[in-house]
Amino acid sequence: MRRPRPPAWAATLTWKAGVFITVMCCALAALLGALVHVSVTRQTVDTAREKALDHLAEVTRAYEAGEPLPPSAGVDPDGLPSALRAMAVRGERGTVVADDPAGRPAIWAAGPADGRALAVRVDYSLSAGTISGLDKAILGSSVLAIGATLLVGSFAVTRVTRRLHLTAQVARRISAGDLDARVNDPRTKDPSRPEDEVATVSGALDTMASSLQGKLLSEQRFTADVAHELRTPLTGLSAAAELLPPGRPAELVRDRVKAMRALTEDLLEISRLDARTGTVDLDVYELGPLAERVVRASGTATEVRIVRDARVETDRRRLERVLGNLLANAHKHGRPPVVVAVDGPVLTVRDHGTGYPEYLLEHGPQRFRTESGGKGHGLGLTIAAGQASAIGAELRFGNAPDGGAEARLTLPEYRDAPEPPAPTAAR
Numbered sequence: 001m002r003r004p005r006p007p008a009w010a011a012t013l014t015w016k017a018g019v020f021i022t023v024m025c026c027a028l029a030a031l032l033g034a035l036v037h038v039s040v041t042r043q044t045v046d047t048a049r050e051k052a053l054d055h056l057a058e059v060t061r062a063y064e065a066g067e068p069l070p071p072s073a074g075v076d077p078d079g080l081p082s083a084l085r086a087m088a089v090r091g092e093r094g095t096v097v098a099d100d101p102a103g104r105p106a107i108w109a110a111g112p113a114d115g116r117a118l119a120v121r122v123d124y125s126l127s128a129g130t131i132s133g134l135d136k137a138i139l140g141s142s143v144l145a146i147g148a149t150l151l152v153g154s155f156a157v158t159r160v161t162r163r164l165h166l167t168a169q170v171a172r173r174i175s176a177g178d179l180d181a182r183v184n185d186p187r188t189k190d191p192s193r194p195e196d197e198v199a200t201v202s203g204a205l206d207t208m209a210s211s212l213q214g215k216l217l218s219e220q221r222f223t224a225d226v227a228h229e230l231r232t233p234l235t236g237l238s239a240a241a242e243l244l245p246p247g248r249p250a251e252l253v254r255d256r257v258k259a260m261r262a263l264t265e266d267l268l269e270i271s272r273l274d275a276r277t278g279t280v281d282l283d284v285y286e287l288g289p290l291a292e293r294v295v296r297a298s299g300t301a302t303e304v305r306i307v308r309d310a311r312v313e314t315d316r317r318r319l320e321r322v323l324g325n326l327l328a329n330a331h332k333h334g335r336p337p338v339v340v341a342v343d344g345p346v347l348t349v350r351d352h353g354t355g356y357p358e359y360l361l362e363h364g365p366q367r368f369r370t371e372s373g374g375k376g377h378g379l380g381l382t383i384a385a386g387q388a389s390a391i392g393a394e395l396r397f398g399n400a401p402d403g404g405a406e407a408r409l410t411l412p413e414y415r416d417a418p419e420p421p422a423p424t425a426a427r
């Protein structure tokens with residue numbers, strides 16, 4: 001039997017701090033209240049006992065002198081506790097707090113009198129009421145103190161958790177690609193102000209983001225500069241290769257030049273995706289025919305299955321680039337049959353090879369990394385993921401249960417606006 005899962009808010013720092021403050025306040029209030037109650041009760045009872053014993057001494061003298069006893073005294077009176085009666089019969093004196101015959105709180109004092117118990121009764125109602133009122137005051141003040149402490153503590157904890165949430169939001173923005181995001185905690189900007197632990201974490205995150213941004217920008221500039229510098233010599237090399245006499249050496253040169261030009265174009269496209277300089281030209285297209293056109297243009301033996309067609313709002317050029325790269329990767333690193341399925345706004349490319357490697361499933365495609373026999377540069381899937389993100393689509397990589405790699409692209413579906421109701425004729 002599975003244990004019920006606690007709600008998400010129960011794991012927050014504010015909730016835990018509130019529970020801790022409440023428990024500690026309740027424990028402290030209970031301890032102080034118990035100490036005050038015991039101390040006051042003991043003092044009150046001791047005073048009442050002394051008063052009862054003094055009254056018993058007066059009654060004993062009156063009894064020995066043969067004088068009439070007051071109404072609150074008597075020999076073996078009704079309601080006298082049996083333990084106190086036994087003590088007096090044994091020749092001892094004592095007191096006990098017990099109710100009188102009318103049910104009111106009283107202090108009983110008894111002593112020996114001719115083999116019987118001579119007892120007096122002192123009203124204890126006022127003292128009992130005082131103790132009861134004190135207990136209510138302790139309880140009320142404890143509740144008030146707990147509430148006030150909880151409010152102040154929650155306010156203080158909320159200020160800290162708000163800053164932690166801000167730091168977490170900035171970290172998520174950085175991980176999503178917003179390298180300009182910073183926490184900018186004022187405590188890290190002013191050296192005269194002492195830093196707490198949250199400010200230290202915020203400052204470390206800002207420093208890390210600045211360092212990461214500098215390195216990534218340097219890599220992006222390097223990639224773009226290398227790609228741009230290679231285009232000119234590659235153009236000349238391509239022209240020179242066309243002038244070579246026919247033969248196997250010329251074919252090898254032309255093939256390598258073509259591969260280098262494709263690699264250079266991929267590097268340029270990655271640099272543009274990193275810099276986010278390209279524009280997105282959105283329009284509405286039928287996904288099924290668009291997928292069929294890309295498959296025909298690829299010239300590969302790919303099966304197209306249209307389960308349910310849909311209209312999507314996307315950039316056709318970028319979508320064709322995504323689908324083309326997925327098809328090229330499936331035919332290059334997988335095994336046939338390769339199937340492209342369209343089910344509404346979801347487009348799936350499936351092969352029947354060994355599937356995607358574990359690193360790709362966990363961390364996504366990585367440039368210049370491949371585990372398919374050392375062929376390829378890992379740029380095709382990297383470009384596909386970048387272009388999918390640019391058009392607002394979600395690209396997920398997985399392996400089918402019965403074997404093979406499966407790339408699932410979910411596009412924004414276009415839905416026609418509902419037509420306004422026709423106006424009714426006036427009567």
